[in-house]
Amino acid sequence: MHLTPQDHLFVLTGAGISAESGLATFRGSGGLWNGYRVEEVATPEAWAADPTLVWHFYSQRRRNAISAQPNAAHIALAQLEEQLGDRFYLCTQNVDDLHERAGSERIHHMHGSLFQSRCTRCNQPFPDVALYEVAEALPICAKCSAPVRPHIVWFGEIPLDMDTIYRKLDCASILLVVGTSGSVYPAAGFVHIANQRRVHTVYVGPEDPLNREAFDEILLGNATEILPSLIREDKLKNPTHYF
Numbered sequence: 722m723h724l725t726p727q728d729h730l731f732v733l734t735g736a737g738i739s740a741e742s743g744l745a746t747f748r749g750s751g752g753l754w755n756g757y758r759v760e761e762v763a764t765p766e767a768w769a770a771d772p773t774l775v776w777h778f779y780s781q782r783r784r785n786a787i788s789a790q791p792n793a794a795h796i797a798l799a800q801l802e803e804q805l806g807d808r809f810y811l812c813t814q815n816v817d818d819l820h821e822r823a824g825s826e827r828i829h830h831m832h833g834s835l836f837q838s839r840c841t842r843c844n845q846p847f848p849d850v851a852l853y854e855v856a857e858a859l860p861i862c863a864k865c866s867a868p869v870r871p872h873i874v875w876f877g878e879i880p881l882d883m884d885t886i887y888r889k890l891d892c893a894s895i896l897l898v899v900g901t902s903g904s905v906y907p908a909a910g911f912v913h914i915a916n917q918r919r920v921h922t923v924y925v926g927p928e929d930p931l932n933r934e935a936f937d938e939i940l941l942g943n944a945t946e947i948l949p950s951l952i953r954e955d956k957l958k959n960p961t962h963y964f
């Protein structure tokens with residue numbers, strides 16, 4: 722695979738890129754949290770049935786993400802962005818902030834952010850790093866007293882700002898997908914959109930994703946091994962450099 726000075730790179734990341742920072746993936750290790758399937762605590766139905774359980778889940782994820790550090794793969798993508806500028810766009814399904822802490826700027830969190838909450842009535846997201854782990858301490862809106870929820874896109878909800886994502890996909894010439902199992906749509910369908918436009922598609926991860934057959938290239942391995950090799954100085958100096 723090669724990247725020329727004319728290329729526009731669209732990167733999609735999933736939980737796998739943060740795995741080596743110590744954050745569990747969803748479908749690895751049985752996909753369980755405290756005996757619950759992730760799908761059971763990340764839905765509007767779960768919120769309606771037991772908001773304390775849902776906040777307990779996201780508080781624990783906040784705590785884990787705060788103590789995690791960006792790894793070499795996050796850093797490699799931030800360095801690639803430095804080289805490519807506006808020809809780089811990062812769409813992540815992850816709700817942690819490790820990409821930002823590695824230096825990424827042109828980034829969109831399509832599934833929301835662990836460090837934002839929003840009022841269920843006003844709907845305006847705001848920064849929030851607090852932990853809410855007991856029923857008596859669940860947050861309510863300072864303006865209207867409605868319950869405050871995590872600013873996370875749950876199963877059955879529509880990912881954030883799909884218009885921008887599709888616009889960016891439309892002008893991409895290379896799609897690089899890292900560490901996502903290809904099981905959750907619409908993200909798992911980005912590669913099919915790229916196929917229709919004959920955009921070159923590359924997957925990086927230790928095992929084949931479910932949508933494996935849609936990729937032109939599969940680079941099997943951990944993100945921290947493979948991504949840093951994409952940005953080696955000597956390759957970027959050439960007008961046509963190879964991943």
Ligand code: APR
Pocket residue numbers: 734735736737738740741746747748749759814815832899900901902903904905925926927928929930942943944945
């Ligand atoms: N480097 C790269 N990839 C890795 C690594 C690693 N070190 N370790 C694991 N992986 C890969 C796994 O092989 C797997 O394909 O990461 C992928 C993780 O898949 P999932 O757990 O399904 O996570 P993801 O695809 O991001 O889930 C999508 O589902 O639960 C919802 O909203 C949640 O954003 C999430 C979405």
